[in-house]
Amino acid sequence: MKNLTPFRLSLAGLALIIPGALIAIVFFLTTYSWKAIGFNGFGFLGTINWSLGNLYANPVHQHGYLVPPGAKYGILAFIVGTLLSSFLAILFAVPISIGTAMFLAEKAPANLRAPLTMIVELVAVVPSVVFGLWGIFVLVPLIAHVIGPAITATLGFIPFFNMNNSTGSGYGLLAASIVLALMITPIIATTLYDALNQVPRELRESAYALGATHFEVATGTMLPTVRVTLIGAIVLALGRALGETMAVLMVSGGALNYLPGTLFTPISTMAAFILSQLDSALQDPSEMAVKSLAEIALVLFLITVIVNAAARLLARGTVRVAQL
Amino acid sequence: MRFDQSMRYVALRRAAAAMVLVAGLGMGVARAASVTLTETGSTLLYPLFNIWVPPFEKAHPGIRVTTQGTGSGTGIAQAISGLVQIGASDAYMSDAQLKQHPDILNIPLAISAQAINYNLPGLNNRHLKLSGPVLAGIYTGKITRWNDPAIEKLNPGVALPNHKIIPVHRTDGSGDTFIFSQYLSFSTPSWANSVGYGTTVSWPAVPGGLGAQGNPGMVEALKQNPYAIAYIGVSFHAEVSRAHLGKAMLENRAGHFVLPTAQTISAAAGELVSKTPADERISLVFAPGADSYPIINYEYAIVNARQPNAETANAVKALLTWASNEGNNPQYLKQVEFMALPASIKTLSADQIAKIHG
Numbered sequence A: 001m002k003n004l005t006p007f008r009l010s011l012a013g014l015a016l017i018i019p020g021a022l023i024a025i026v027f028f029l030t031t032y033s034w035k036a037i038g039f040n041g042f043g044f045l046g047t048i049n050w051s052l053g054n055l056y057a058n059p060v061h062q063h064g065y066l067v068p069p070g071a072k073y074g075i076l077a078f079i080v081g082t083l084l085s086s087f088l089a090i091l092f093a094v095p096i097s098i099g100t101a102m103f104l105a106e107k108a109p110a111n112l113r114a115p116l117t118m119i120v121e122l123v124a125v126v127p128s129v130v131f132g133l134w135g136i137f138v139l140v141p142l143i144a145h146v147i148g149p150a151i152t153a154t155l156g157f158i159p160f161f162n163m164n165n166s167t168g169s170g171y172g173l174l175a176a177s178i179v180l181a182l183m184i185t186p187i188i189a190t191t192l193y194d195a196l197n198q199v200p201r202e203l204r205e206s207a208y209a210l211g212a213t214h215f216e217v218a219t220g221t222m223l224p225t226v227r228v229t230l231i232g233a234i235v236l237a238l239g240r241a242l243g244e245t246m247a248v249l250m251v252s253g254g255a256l257n258y259l260p261g262t263l264f265t266p267i268s269t270m271a272a273f274i275l276s277q278l279d280s281a282l283q284d285p286s287e288m289a290v291k292s293l294a295e296i297a298l299v300l301f302l303i304t305v306i307v308n309a310a311a312r313l314l315a316r317g318t319v320r321v322a323q324l
Numbered sequence B: 001m002r003f004d005q006s007m008r009y010v011a012l013r014r015a016a017a018a019m020v021l022v023a024g025l026g027m028g029v030a031r032a033a034s035v036t037l038t039e040t041g042s043t044l045l046y047p048l049f050n051i052w053v054p055p056f057e058k059a060h061p062g063i064r065v066t067t068q069g070t071g072s073g074t075g076i077a078q079a080i081s082g083l084v085q086i087g088a089s090d091a092y093m094s095d096a097q098l099k100q101h102p103d104i105l106n107i108p109l110a111i112s113a114q115a116i117n118y119n120l121p122g123l124n125n126r127h128l129k130l131s132g133p134v135l136a137g138i139y140t141g142k143i144t145r146w147n148d149p150a151i152e153k154l155n156p157g158v159a160l161p162n163h164k165i166i167p168v169h170r171t172d173g174s175g176d177t178f179i180f181s182q183y184l185s186f187s188t189p190s191w192a193n194s195v196g197y198g199t200t201v202s203w204p205a206v207p208g209g210l211g212a213q214g215n216p217g218m219v220e221a222l223k224q225n226p227y228a229i230a231y232i233g234v235s236f237h238a239e240v241s242r243a244h245l246g247k248a249m250l251e252n253r254a255g256h257f258v259l260p261t262a263q264t265i266s267a268a269a270g271e272l273v274s275k276t277p278a279d280e281r282i283s284l285v286f287a288p289g290a291d292s293y294p295i296i297n298y299e300y301a302i303v304n305a306r307q308p309n310a311e312t313a314n315a316v317k318a319l320l321t322w323a324s325n326e327g328n329n330p331q332y333l334k335q336v337e338f339m340a341l342p343a344s345i346k347t348l349s350a351d352q353i354a355k356i357h358g
Helices: A006-032 A034-040 A076-107 A110-124 A128-155 A173-198 A201-209 A214-225 A227-243 A246-251 A270-281 A288-323 B002-030 B046-059 B072-081 B095-100 B132-140 B149-154 B175-187 B189-194 B214-224 B234-242 B262-273 B310-324 B330-336 B343-353
Strands: A060-062 A065-067 B035-041 B063-066 B086-089 B104-118 B166-170 B210-212 B228-233 B249-251 B296-304
Touching: A006 A034, A006 A288, A034 A065, A034 A288, A065 A288, A076 A110, A076 A173, A076 A214, A076 A227, A076 A270, A076 A288, A110 A173, A128 A173, A128 A246, A128 B214, A173 A227, A173 A246, A201 A214, A214 A227, A227 A288, A246 A270, A270 A288, A270 B072, B035 B072, B035 B310, B046 B063, B046 B310, B046 B330, B063 B310, B072 B086, B072 B296, B086 B310, B104 B175, B104 B234, B104 B262, B104 B310, B104 B343, B132 B149, B132 B166, B132 B175, B132 B189, B166 B175, B166 B214, B175 B189, B175 B228, B175 B296, B210 B214, B214 B228, B214 B234, B228 B234, B262 B296, B296 B310, B310 B343
Parallel strands: B035 B063, B035 B086, B166 B210, B166 B228
Antiparallel strands: A060 A065, B086 B296, B104 B228, B104 B296
């Protein structure tokens, strides 16, 4: 019992605030959306039609629940939009991040290293709405007039990469993924850079001494050493991408009632959709609309947890393989 | 180093927050007699409130008004919960919502209208003629090309391009979506039966369609996308004409094609003034009359008749009375292209304002 010092107790209390808040959020989301979970059933996850119904007519009884006439809540399109845009963003961000971190840690001229690192870190603190504005005024026209046509010209024989099968407006999956990739690249790059700096000097020197080239040292010695950190950074970045709201809302083209057929098709992500629908949902006298939005938040939370857990398992797996 | 920076940032923010708090307390002491009213809601009304507040505060030194543009649904919800005294909304409350909250008043402050704009290279200086059924066809994906026979029939002699139409809609909840979908519902039975109207509707999946965020997002989507069409509040008239976008003549209930002008908007309002009920909740969309522009609406203040105390109630009454009278002066309304309320509506509003009590 001598361990129960006031200092220790107060530290434990502080440490419990975050887990407590997490439990409180999950508890709130579950109880608040309970009616919606009952009304929507599993169709919520498996259908793509979303309608708040006629909010100006009197609510009607449907399956024992009071809802606006015509209301149906299916979020498959938003789940697909969220996962697709986040995974594409990771796909773009990881090679760039590895290259950036490698350059900064190994090849950057000593006097440039500090300012370059600072610039990369600076990108991480740019507010997401700024990325959104840049997306609307620079990236979206660029996709519409340069990137899109170029991809269509080279890969257009695959329907997914053919811009002519979409609006051709630049707003959509690709714009959202690129904006997300820009936002998460500094997270991965700076974490990786810090880890690369921790790699013992002896390790790379002995690799060089054995006659390894720069490329072999980078891919054969450095990267495997920081593998776990890299996966951790990707998980962190993925969490950020899955939950990003404002920037995505501004460039995604706000798709409703359909799945993205091409790289250029408008999408909606779950986080962005909650924000864009909330104002109208507040007018629903039966409150089913707001509760269904809370249910989306709950599903988004669960998806984030699952993705996290999967990545952690993956990380543990690679460590074991490395030890063999 | 990164850690240091973020720590310093947090510390700075806290210092700033503390300063704001202290300043706020100081002001509270200095102006002990004053009442602060908070307005939130419609982003279409937000610029008008910002124009109104300085002259109003000058005329009523004891009252301070803070404004915020958050969206009509938020305005209604926060006025009901008592978080704000004045909720601004482009849409009136539904019967069901009013039944749950019988103390809430819907008070018109001005009349707004909506234009249908498009970006048709070479044709933006021409006013194309469009009707509700044609727009419904475009927004349901039944009419996909600009040279569709249905559009050509309305515009004989115009060389319409053989190009895919990009219908743009709002992704956020919006009074503009409310009156646009009302125009389609009232003019096109198939739209009324399938999509209906609301501040957000379940837009049919049109492969070439596009969603945009807010009126600025609509203007930007039109600018960037030749062959796109969108509905935009007339407050954005300046941005739309700066971008050299086209403006459509719309078919009204009488079958005539009209542009949104002071004359056609007043004509439409004039038709429905006598039908406006005592609680002033009425749609002005698709009004009868040869000259009536079909997409206009009252902009509402959503107010709880029961205020926490007499001072607040009197301040709310003063603001609403000022807004619907002095505030309807063209010198204010012209800046956002709104129209003044007709005299008989001001009388109805005065009756409603009189119900506000502490």
